[in-house]
Amino acid sequence: MALINIKNREVQIKIVYYGPGRGGKTTNLEYINKTYRKQIKTEMVSLKTQDDRTLFFDFLPFDVGQIKGFDVTIQLYTVPGQVKYNATRKLVLRGVDGVVFVADVQKEQRKKNIESLNQLYENLKTYNLDLFKIPFVMQYNKIDLKNSDIPIIPSKIMQKDLNSLIKAPAFEASALKGGNVILTLKKIISMTLASIQDQIF
Amino acid sequence: MFTENQLKAIDSVIHTNLMEAGIDHVIFMDMAGNTIAKHDNGKNRLDSIAFAALAAGNFAAVDAMAKLVGESEFSLLFHKGEKSSIHFSKASDDTLLITMFNKDISLGLVRLKAGEAIEQINEILSNE
Numbered sequence: 001m002a003l004i005n006i007k008n009r010e011v012q013i014k015i016v017y018y019g020p021g022r023g024g025k026t027t028n029l030e031y032i033n034k035t036y037r038k039q040i041k042t043e044m045v046s047l048k049t050q051d052d053r054t055l056f057f058d059f060l061p062f063d064v065g066q067i068k069g070f071d072v073t074i075q076l077y078t079v080p081g082q083v084k085y086n087a088t089r090k091l092v093l094r095g096v097d098g099v100v101f102v103a104d105v106q107k108e109q110r111k112k113n114i115e116s117l118n119q120l121y122e123n124l125k126t127y128n129l130d131l132f133k134i135p136f137v138m139q140y141n142k143i144d145l146k147n148s149d150i151p152i153i154p155s156k157i158m159q160k161d162l163n164s165l166i167k168a169p170a171f172e173a174s175a176l177k178g179g180n181v182i183l184t185l186k187k188i189i190s191m192t193l194a195s196i197q198d199q200i201f
Numbered sequence: 202m203f204t205e206n207q208l209k210a211i212d213s214v215i216h217t218n219l220m221e222a223g224i225d226h227v228i229f230m231d232m233a234g235n236t237i238a239k240h241d242n243g244k245n246r247l248d249s250i251a252f253a254a255l256a257a258g259n260f261a262a263v264d265a266m267a268k269l270v271g272e273s274e275f276s277l278l279f280h281k282g283e284k285s286s287i288h289f290s291k292a293s294d295d296t297l298l299i300t301m302f303n304k305d306i307s308l309g310l311v312r313l314k315a316g317e318a319i320e321q322i323n324e325i326l327s328n329e
């Protein structure tokens with residue numbers, strides 16, 4: 001649930017990047033952090049293991065400026081992707097307003113994408129949230145691998161696997177190179193703002 | 202959503218119960234990591250946005266651990282440092298009151314004051 005502070009005219013919104021381990025969630029936030037350094041008041045917080053994997057979450061607060069007289073801050077989080085960390089993934093989803101699903105287009109990750117999406121559905125349900133109703137954007141990441149020897153899944157198949165029912169806006173992206181990272185972010189922000197419109201504006 | 206009057210009343214409760222008792226920082230927040238009210242004594246800076254996110258995560262993790270060992274909750278969550286300490290109290294199912302204080306103030310006093318503040322805040326939030 002977005003926090004709307006009438007007195008200070010502030011809105012805080014929580015957006016979570018979800019997806020299978022090593023799909024590129026942290027890399028998305030790192031790119032955003034680099035690109036919008038000026039709008040970000042604090043350091044990015046990353047709780048990670050010794051071998052650089054997300055342990056709990058990454059956190060990046062992001063000012064989008066004034067909307068209709070309200071100062072809007074977007075709090076971006078990632079979840080830890082490793083299978084064994086589902087308890088922590090659930091904690092990070094608490095109070096979420098919008099979700100970006102970062103899927104990995106590598107052929108060998110096909111099953112993991114589907115499993116992760118199914119688990120997202122279940123995890124949201126524990127908070128009485130419906131994946132089919134909340135603001136949701138799909139990202140097919142590592143599209144740059146098209147030009148490598150690594151086999152990738154065509155976006156048509158990705159759509160069929162992950163998005164045939166939800167029909168969320170979907171973007172091919174390369175978090176590493178920055179391709180469509182900002183577009184993904186802008187889309188989820190505008191959808192999330194639209195969903196809380198009636199509460200404030 | 203909190204009304205403007207509720208937010209003002211919460212500010213005043215935090216001010217009289219906690220800030221005037223000499224506590225350095227107080228954050229009243231929701232479990233998602235959003236700050237509802239924050240106060241500081243102006244002496245030392247704190248990145249309260251990042252702090253709130255970490256505090257929510259920390260509290261949620263400890264809460265989940267309590268459930269695993271069959272406790273409904275661990276009522277006291279307290280981190281003691283050399284110069285300053287942090288005290289967490291659950292104010293309701295959805296809110297958390299966090300106080301940071303220096304070594305001149307006893308934990309006992311903080312617990313007492315935080316308890317009183319929470320009672321008053323919940324009272325404010327129960328009448329629309």
Ligand SMILES: Nc1nc2c(ncn2[C@@H]2O[C@H](COP(=O)(O)OP(=O)(O)O)[C@@H](O)[C@H]2O)c(=O)[nH]1
Pocket residue numbers: 019020021022023024025026027028054078081102141142143144145173174175176177
């Ligand atoms: N080729 C390629 N590699 C990527 C891309 N995004 C992330 N990676 C790599 O994938 C690995 C895992 O990324 P990370 O962001 O830590 O994944 P997370 O577990 O979802 O947070 C890292 O080695 C990244 O450099 C991308 O768009 N293209």
Ligand SMILES: [Mg+2]
Pocket residue numbers: 025026027053054078079080081
């Ligand atoms: Mg990560």
